[in-house]
Amino acid sequence: AQTVTQSQPEMSVQEAETVTLSCTYDTSENNYYLFWYKQPPSRQMILVIRQEAYKQQNATENRFSVNFQKAAKSFSLKISDSQLGDTAMYFCAFMKHLGYGNKLVFGAGTILRVKS
Amino acid sequence: NAGVTQTPKFQVLKTGQSMTLQCAQDMNHEYMSWYRQDPGMGLRLIHYSVGAGITDQGEVPNGYNVSRSTTEDFPLRLLSAAPSQTSVYFCASSYNGREETQYFGPGTRLLVL
Numbered sequence: 001a002q003t004v005t006q007s008q009p010e011m012s013v014q015e016a017e018t019v020t021l022s023c024t025y026d027t028s029e030n031n032y033y034l035f036w037y038k039q040p041p042s043r044q045m046i047l048v049i050r051q052e053a054y055k056q057q058n059a060t061e062n063r064f065s066v067n068f069q070k071a072a073k074s075f076s077l078k079i080s081d082s083q084l085g086d087t088a089m090y091f092c093a094f095m096k097h098l099g100y101g102n103k104l105v106f107g108a109g110t111i112l113r114v115k116s
Numbered sequence: 117n118a119g120v121t122q123t124p125k126f127q128v129l130k131t132g133q134s135m136t137l138q139c140a141q142d143m144n145h146e147y148m149s150w151y152r153q154d155p156g157m158g159l160r161l162i163h164y165s166v167g168a169g170i171t172d173q174g175e176v177p178n179g180y181n182v183s184r185s186t187t188e189d190f191p192l193r194l195l196s197a198a199p200s201q202t203s204v205y206f207c208a209s210s211y212n213g214r215e216e217t218q219y220f221g222p223g224t225r226l227l228v229l
Contacts, residue, residue: 043222093158
């Protein structure tokens with residue numbers, strides 16, 4: 001069974017500093033997709049970054065980057081130059097293929113608080 | 117584009133009542149899905165659809181019905197609400213459901229008393 005584990009329930013970081021959120025997953029598939037979603041207090045689920053497993057290069061989106069270690073099944077998110085607006089719940093998710101579609105398997109989330 | 121829209125934003129039901137959560141998207145996405153989010157957990161898939169007329173069950177389908185008569189709309193029906201269905205419900209869509217990123221609606225918060 002596919003599972004996603006986020007071992008840090010809560011984290012805090014000072015504004016302008018760097019923070020890394022951890023995620024590990026378990027799958028027997030070889031080709032898959034991994035995502036980080038951000039959920040601010042508004043509850044909107046916002047895509048932060050996406051990684052295709054067949055790509056060795058780590059994905060980056062402005063201040064957000066990932067460290068994807070396929071053999072270790074690890075997918076951590078690094079946020080550089082943290083901003084107050086980064087305060088949110090962050091979910092790591094694995095895309096599992098179903099018969100005709102797919103589903104996202106989510107971790108339990110990490111609450112990130114950025115302090116001024 | 118409005119993206120993925122959901123109505124209502126918040127609803128209170130009594131046990132045994134029925135209701136329909138609405139979801140619509142204007143991006144011509146084939147794939148749509150419903151998730152629920154409970155405290156301390158990530159989202160879990162309830163039902164999904166890969167196109168008009170085609171639906172299938174997800175991880176937690178009991179107590180919910182869906183249908184997909186148009187590409188744009190994917191309503192979720194609670195036939196007889198139970199307190200265990202108190203949750204936040206998210207609708208999501210993507211272009212084809214195979215590798216595409218899913219985009220989420222703003223969510224509906226449901227309280228069943």
